[in-house]
Amino acid sequence: MPDEAKQSIGVAVSSATTFLVYRVAAYQERLPAKTLPPEFSLEWEKPSSILKRVSTHSPKHSAIYTLFHKTGIFRTQDFSVMLVMHKGNVVHGSTVFPAFFRFPFMEPSDLQIGMLYTEPEFRGQGLAMAAVARIISDQQFLNRTFWYVVGEDNAPSIQVAKRTGFQLFGKSQRKKRLGSNFLGAYVIEDVVRVCDSAG
Ligand SMILES: CC(C)(COP(=O)(O)OP(=O)(O)OC[C@H]1O[C@@H](n2cnc3c(N)ncnc32)[C@H](O)[C@@H]1OP(=O)(O)O)[C@@H](O)C(=O)NCCC(=O)NCCS
Numbered sequence: 052m053p054d055e056a057k058q059s060i061g062v063a064v065s066s067a068t069t070f071l072v073y074r075v076a077a078y079q080e081r082l083p084a085k086t087l088p089p090e091f092s093l094e095w096e097k098p099s100s101i102l103k104r105v106s107t108h109s110p111k112h113s114a115i116y117t118l119f120h121k122t123g124i125f126r127t128q129d130f131s132v133m134l135v136m137h138k139g140n141v142v143h144g145s146t147v148f149p150a151f152f153r154f155p156f157m158e159p160s161d162l163q164i165g166m167l168y169t170e171p172e173f174r175g176q177g178l179a180m181a182a183v184a185r186i187i188s189d190q191q192f193l194n195r196t197f198w199y200v201v202g203e204d205n206a207p208s209i210q211v212a213k214r215t216g217f218q219l220f221g222k223s224q225r226k227k228r229l230g231s232n233f234l235g236a237y238v239i240e241d242v243v244r245v246c247d248s249a250g
Contacts, residue, residue, distance in 0.1 A: 071201050
């Protein structure tokens with residue numbers, strides 16, 4: 052796909068102060084990925100292209116996460132985005148984030164799905180669910196635990212997590228570190244449920 056088709060489509064910024072933390076345990080087999088109508092296609096955006104610009108991130112987030120990827124702040128090399136394409140345009144993106152300092156509850160090999168964004172006119176058609184299901188069913192991620200952190204008031208995103216097999220693990224608050232939000236961390240204050248690992 053030409054780079055110009057991979058335009059930036061938006062950024063998810065939450066105003067919530069309490070975040071729900073969901074987890075999918077390290078299953079050895081995952082649910083089959085949901086299929087989409089033929090006019091949509093799923094496509095990985097991997098680090099080589101991410102190093103130019105992440106389609107679904109603002110320039111600021113793109114630069115920061117690229118830096119984290121290049122300098123080893125991300126604990127593994129799995130930073131990538133699952134795109135949903137429609138007629139050559141990006142209409143959805145879900146980002147795979149490796150563990151880093153902001154999420155101290157993640158083990159080094161754990162992954163998180165975040166910064167989901169669907170173009171408003173394409174919402175409610177199952178695109179986010181298809182992208183998330185595709186990520187967690189990918190062969191390369193067998194035996195990896197996935198996390199999903201969402202503002203407690205974000206009903207559509209919570210629904211995506213639930214419908215793709217995530218289970219509520221706890222509630223967290225974002226705490227500043229050294230007075231900085233950027234250096235801050237999500238601290239789980241209320242463990243709701245500890246998932247059983249089938250792996
Ligand atoms: C969250 C988001 C990515 C979901 O994208 P999407 O492609 O519309 O998601 P899907 O169509 O796969 O699934 C959405 C689900 O939420 C449901 N939903 C939508 N609005 C809802 C609401 N107000 N309350 C409860 N459920 C709602 C849909 O019905 C659907 O569930 P269902 O199929 O079980 O009925 C999209 O709403 C978005 O881009 N939001 C702005 C950015 C954002 O908040 N990102 C998440 C950050 S964690």
